[in-house]
Amino acid sequence: MIKITVKSQGQFHVKKGTPLIDLLARKGIPIPAACNGQGRCGLCRIKIEEGARPHDEIEKLFINKQLAQQNYHLACRFYPTTDTIITIPMSPRGRAKKSVSGALALDLGTTVLKGALVDIRSKKLIRTALTFNLQSCMGGDVVTRIGRAINGEYDQLYAMLMKSIAALKRQLGVKRPLFTSVVGNTVMLSFFLKKPVDDLAGYPFKSPLDHGVFQNDPPCYIFPVIGSFIGGDIISGILASRVYSTSKNVLYADLGTNGEVVLITPKKIIAASTAAGPAFEGVGIRCGSLAVPGAIKAVGINNGIFTFSVIDNKTPLGLCASGLIDALYLGVKHGFISETGKLNKTMSIGEFSLVQNDIRKLQLAVGAIRTGMKILLKQSKLSSHMIDEVMLTGEFGTRLRPGILARIGLIPSGRMKVTSEKNLALKGAVMVLTNDRVRQCIEDIKGKSVHLELANHPEFQKEFVHAMRFSPWE
Ligand code: FES
Known part of the structure; x- marks a missing residue:
């Protein structure tokens, strides 16, 4: 047996060669592992403080030089054979608090x-x-x-x-x-x-x-759900956004792991789930990261060189959604990426590079959301010019500029108001705790909502093909 110390979590004794990811999962220590430990998402990065070994070929794909020098490894590729001390950098903030009532x-x-x-x-x-x-x-x-x-x-x-x-x-x-x-x-x-x-x-x-x-x-x-893959988080987000009670036409999109789009009009709410995948959470992107300390949250360009800023100014771990969207926009604008999604020249952001496969995944995600929005509009016989507001929620935070989103085709262009808010679903859940009357609103939203299966729509294929360009909506 060997001893594994997980800083600020505890010490554990395991058999030599036990994959670290298995140990962490067994002990209930949170770590992102979106590819199920198959070495494909790169999110399970850990820092080996003691007991490091050379990186294997798969780790080299996800751990850049700077991180490798600091002994970052993938937990799913690390099988300790000696006593080891690790820290989990991509770890949510906060430790256990003293228990209170609430x-x-x-x-x-x-x-x-x-x-x-x-x-x-x-x-x-x-x-x-x-x-x-x-x-x-x-x-x-x-x-x-x-x-x-x-x-x-x-x-x-x-x-x-x-x-x-x-x-x-x-x-x-x-x-x-x-x-x-x-x-x-x-x-x-x-x-x-x-x-x-x-x-x-x-x-x-x-x-x-x-x-x-x-x-x-x-x-x-x-909370109730709207349909098979339109969950209570969507109802809760709509509740918290308060857009359901307006006389406006609103496009609402939750850009989390699944990517749901909703059209809210004074008469009804139509919702669809898209095949956007988890790219907006940095999952499956070689240089991707969740929006945690160390994630690159914004990218700029200066004399052809990409600049960036990092959450909490920590060692950069990769690009989160807002950084990836900035990079896509600048890549298209400055000819690194063509509108068809071809990577024309190397895009290096600090020690990280976007590769062709990353661009394709982001292109699919953007295309899926755009297709969903377009079909909802068609179904309701509305044009994008009749939309008063676009509301986004997900890991983007509030700093995204509408012009950038419209330029890469994620949302329609036009004079509509564009708002972005984090944690809307959680806010809706909090409202239930603080106001008895909102439960009636929840049932009202549910009663007004219908679920549209995108894949069954006759225009789905045509729209999806059009949506695969990084270009503004026609
Ligand atoms: S869990 Fe995905 S690379 Fe380790």
Whole structure:
């Protein structure tokens, strides 16, 4: 046996050669592992403080020179044979807090779980926290997890989700919340309720959550979902954005792991889930990163040289969504990338380079969102000029410039207002804790909403082909 020390987490004894990623998953230590430990996402970077060894060929793809010199490795490729000390750099902020009484809001995402602790009497937010979903070690996307659940690994996936929630509660400092409101995508909500996910595995994709659910033990409220892959997080985001009660036409997009688009009009709400994949979370992009300390959040250009800024000024770990979008825009503008997505010349941002495969994945993500928005507009017989507002939520934060998004074709161009807000789904879950009347709004949003299957739409193929250019909407 050898001793593994995970800084600020603890010491563990394991057999020589145990993959570090397995140890971390078993001990409930959050680390992003979106490719299920197959050495394809590059997100499971750790820093070996003691016990490093030379990098293998797969690690060299994801660990640049600067990080290699500091002994960064991939946890899924590191099999310690001697006592080892590690730190997890891409780790959510925050340690365990002293326990206090309060109500809990949970947003259960595929990659990240977010939580907020609320003082029920004063209705004030006490603190927020986030952690990685440990289920990622069993598959980066919900489709893989559904497959594994059906093939006999449901209990492990359920246990991973519960461990992740326990880690989040420790960070928030709440043991037994007085009440919990829960939002999330359909699959996460099914796991939370310990309901089977079999009906989400194939057409006609049915979700078991048509209405909000109350549970007594422990007391909680689980948001309803709009359709098979349009979860309670979308209803919650729409609730928090308050756009559902306006007389405007609003395009709403959640650019998380799945990429849902919604058209909100005074009469109805139409929602669709796209095949954008997790590229906007930096997953599957060789130089990608989640939006954590060390992520490159903004990219500029000066005399042909790319400049950048990093969250919390830490050692750069890779580019998160906002940095990737900046890089795409500048790449197209300055001829590094053609509108068809061909990489014409090397794009180096500090020690990181965007490769052709990265561009293709981002192109698919942008194209999928654009196709979804266009089909929703067609279905409602609206043109993009009739849109009053575009509202984005996801890991972009609030600093994205609309002109950049419109230039690469992610959103329509025009005079509409463009807003971007982080954590809308969590905000909706908090509203349930602070205002009894919002539960009626939730049912109203649900009642007004319809789910559109994009792939069945006759114009889907044509629109998707058009959407694969980095160009403004016609
Ligand atoms: S989990 Fe290690 S590279 Fe994806």
